[in-house]
Amino acid sequence: MYNYDPKSLKAEEFINHEEIEETLRYAEENKHNAELIDSILEKARLRKGLSHREAEVLLDCNIPEKNEEIYKLAEQIKKDFYGNRIVMFAPLYLSNYCVNGCLYCPYHAKNKHICRKKLTQDEVRQEVIALQDMGHKRLAIEAGEDPVNNPLEYILECIKTIYSIKHKNGAIRRVNVNIAATTVENYRKLKEAGIGTYILFQETYHKESYERLHPTGPKHNYAYHTEAMDRAMEGGIDDVGIGALFGLELYRYEFAGLLMHAEHLEAVHGVGPHTISVPRVRRADDIDPDEFDNGITDDTFAKIVACLRIAVPYTGMIVSTRESQKSRERVLHLGISQISGGSRTSVGGYAEPEPEEENSAQFDVSDNRSLDEVVNWLMRLGYIPSFCTACYREGRTGDRFMSLCKAGQIQNCCHPNALMTLKEYLVDYASEDTRKIGEELIARELKTIPNEKVRAKATEYIDNIIHGQRDFRF
Numbered sequence: 001m002y003n004y005d006p007k008s009l010k011a012e013e014f015i016n017h018e019e020i021e022e023t024l025r026y027a028e029e030n031k032h033n034a035e036l037i038d039s040i041l042e043k044a045r046l047r048k049g050l051s052h053r054e055a056e057v058l059l060d061c062n063i064p065e066k067n068e069e070i071y072k073l074a075e076q077i078k079k080d081f082y083g084n085r086i087v088m089f090a091p092l093y094l095s096n097y098c099v100n101g102c103l104y105c106p107y108h109a110k111n112k113h114i115c116r117k118k119l120t121q122d123e124v125r126q127e128v129i130a131l132q133d134m135g136h137k138r139l140a141i142e143a144g145e146d147p148v149n150n151p152l153e154y155i156l157e158c159i160k161t162i163y164s165i166k167h168k169n170g171a172i173r174r175v176n177v178n179i180a181a182t183t184v185e186n187y188r189k190l191k192e193a194g195i196g197t198y199i200l201f202q203e204t205y206h207k208e209s210y211e212r213l214h215p216t217g218p219k220h221n222y223a224y225h226t227e228a229m230d231r232a233m234e235g236g237i238d239d240v241g242i243g244a245l246f247g248l249e250l251y252r253y254e255f256a257g258l259l260m261h262a263e264h265l266e267a268v269h270g271v272g273p274h275t276i277s278v279p280r281v282r283r284a285d286d287i288d289p290d291e292f293d294n295g296i297t298d299d300t301f302a303k304i305v306a307c308l309r310i311a312v313p314y315t316g317m318i319v320s321t322r323e324s325q326k327s328r329e330r331v332l333h334l335g336i337s338q339i340s341g342g343s344r345t346s347v348g349g350y351a352e353p354e355p356e357e358e359n360s361a362q363f364d365v366s367d368n369r370s371l372d373e374v375v376n377w378l379m380r381l382g383y384i385p386s387f388c389t390a391c392y393r394e395g396r397t398g399d400r401f402m403s404l405c406k407a408g409q410i411q412n413c414c415h416p417n418a419l420m421t422l423k424e425y426l427v428d429y430a431s432e433d434t435r436k437i438g439e440e441l442i443a444r445e446l447k448t449i450p451n452e453k454v455r456a457k458a459t460e461y462i463d464n465i466i467h468g469q470r471d472f473r474f
Contacts, residue, residue, distance in 0.1 A: 006260065006267040011226035014264040015205050020256045027056040027252070037066050044073060044310045047080065052259035055311035059255055059303060067303070074306035074334045077313045085386045085418045086378055087316070087338040088371070089138040089176070090131055093347045094119050094158055096360050098144030100180075100217030102203075104248060104281055106362060107144045109217065115358040117347035118149055124161045130350035132170025134342055134371045135429035137387040137421065139172055140199065142362070145180035145219060152186050155179060159193045169428045169470055173389035176241070180219065181228035187235025196389070197274050198232045199241035200225075204249040205257025213248060229261075233269045239397045240265070241318070243277030246304070247295045255304060262312055274401070275316040275338065276308060282322050282364055302330050309335025321345075324366040325377070332383065341385075342371035375425065376434040379441050386418035387425055390473035412451045413474050416458035419445055420472050423465045 002018035030036050040054045050058070058070055095118035098107040106114050119127065131139065141158060143150045155177070162172050174196040181200060190198065204210050207222050214220045229240045242261050244254040258276060266272040280296065296304070308317060319328055319336045321343040328339060346354045346361040354360065369377070375385045391401050391414070419442050426438040442462065449455040454474065461472035 006264045008264075009227065009230055009268070011223040012207065015207075015226060015257055015260050017207060020205070020253055020260070023053050023056050023256050024252055026053055027060040030057050031060040031062045033057075034063060034066065037061055037063065041066070041069055041073060044077075047077060047313050049313055050311040052256050052263060052311075055259055055307050056252065056256055058310065059252065059307045070303070070310065071306050071334060074309040077309055078333060078335050078337070081313055082316075082337045083415055084383050085337070085388075085414060086332065086383045087138070087386045087388065088136065088341050088375070089140055089338060090134075090136045090340055090343055090350075090371075091140045091142055091178075091320070091345065092124075092127060092131065092162075092350075093345060093360075093362065094124070094141055094143045094155070095146070095150045096144050096347050096362065097146040097149035098217075099146050100144070100219040101215050102217075102219065103213050103215070104203075104245065115360045117358075117360045118154075119158070119348060121157065121161050123348060123351075124158050125165055126351040127348055128162050128165045128172060129167045129170070132165070132167045132172065133429070134350075135170075135375075135387070135425045136342075136371065137172060138174045138176070138196070138389055140176040140178055140340075142178045145217070150179075152182065152189060156189060156193050159190075159195065163194065169424070171471075173393060173471075178241075181225045182231075184231045184235045187232045187237055191236040195237070197239040197241045198229075198237045199243070199275070199277070200228050200232075201243040201245055201277065201279070202226060202257065202261065203245045204254060205244060205261070206249040206253055209249045226261075229265060229273075230268065233265070238269075238271065239274035239401070241275035241277060241316075242273045243275075243279060243318075245279050245281060246301070247281030250294055251296050251300060251304065255307070258308070259311055262315070272312060273315055274397075275318050276312065277318040277320070278305060278308070279320060279322050282366070298327055298330065301327065302334060305331040305336060306334040321365045321367040325369065328367060329381065332381070339374070341374035342369070343367075372429070372431050372434050375430065376437060379434070379437045384415075384418045384441065384445060385422055385425070386414070387421035388414065388417040388473070390414075390417045394473065412449065412454045415445070416449055416454055416461075417473050419458060420461050420465065423462045424470060427465060 003013050004016035004019040005013045008014050044050055061067055096107045097116055099109050101108050159175050162175050176197040177195045178199040210222050232240050244258050262272045316337045317335050318338040320340045344350055378385045426435045
C-alpha cells in the first residue's frame, strides 16, 4: 500500500503520486457510470464539497445530460455562496530579476534579451497612484526570486510604500503577495506587514515534471515549494491561494493535485485555500506555449472551473487577463469569483506605457480592456464588480471567513459591501456610461438584501458616499 496521508507534512505523502494515478484510473473506469455519478451529484448538492476522487469522476464524466447537471449545479453553488459579485484586483510586478531556470517563464535566469527591471520606491508610488486613479483597491504584488535584487526586505518596503499612499479618494486596502516559497520567519514578517492572501502556484503537482521544468535554482526543490503553504500558515498567514499552471502537465493530474492540496490544508490547519487560480500557459518572451503539449481546450477549461466549484464550494476562484474576454465570460457563472482588470504584466507600465523595445512582461495579456471597460461589461452581464476588502480589514480571514460563507451570510455582508465599494468607484472614477449602468444596478440590488436593517444601513451609507464620505463596511 502506498503512503498517502492528507495530514502528513511531507509533500510526497499529501500529494501522493500513486494516489493520483489510482484516482485517474478510478475516474476513467467510471466516466460512464451514471449511478455513481448521480450519487456524487447528490452529495455535491449538500454544498459540503467532494473528495478529489469524486470530483475527478465528474471531470471525466462522458454522459452529456450528466454534464449539463454538473454545469447547472456549479452555477447554483456559485450563486449560493458568492451571489453575483465579482471581486476586482490588479497585479503589480515589482521586479523580474530571477535566479531560477523555469522552462515556461521568460524571467528564467538564462534569458538574456528580456529587459530586467526593478521598481524603486518612487516608481512604486507612481504605479500605485496610477492604479488608484483607475479605481483599484486590491493589488497582487509579484516578483521573481532573487535574494540579491529582490530580498524580502525589498518586498516589505514595497508593501509599506503601497499602504502609505492616499491619492485623492484612492487607497490600496489589501495587498496580496505572490512571491517564491520562503521560511516561516519570513512569512511572519509578511503577516506583520499586513498582507492579505499569500499566493503561490504549484505550477505542476507532478514531481518528475516539476523537477524537469525547474532544472536550476532554489525552485527546483519540489518538497520545499509544495510545503510552502504549511510554513505560511505556521507563520500566521491564514489566507493562502493555490493554483496549477494548466498546460505543463496533463490536466487530469493537476486537477487531482489541486484538490489534494486543498484537502491537506483543511486536514492539517482546519481551513482550506482562500483562493484557487486556474491559469493557462501563455506565450511570452523566449517562451512558446506550443512547446508544451498539454494545453487544454476552452471546453475542458470550463469543466475544470465547474468541477472545482462543486468540489470546494466555499473557496474563491480567480481567472486573470491570461484569458480572453470570451473565455472569462464563459466561466464567470460556473465558479469564478475574482478577476483582474486593466492589468499590466510588465514591471511597471501603469503610470507610463512600457516602450516596446523594453519588454519586461511575464506573459502576453489576452484581455486588454481598461478597468472601466471591464466594470461596464460585468454590470451589463448582471454582475456586481466589487472592490471590497472588508473581511480582511475586519479580521474575517481564514476559518472566520469560511464560517461566514458556510452560514450563508454573504448576502447580508459581502453583498452590501460590494455595492458600497462599487458606488465609490462610480462616483470617483467611472465613465458616464458606466456610472449610469452602475446606478441602476445598485438601486436594483439594494432591494435584494434580505436583512431589512442591513438594507437600510447600506442605503444610508451609499447616500453618504454621494456626499463625500468613504470606506464604509459591514
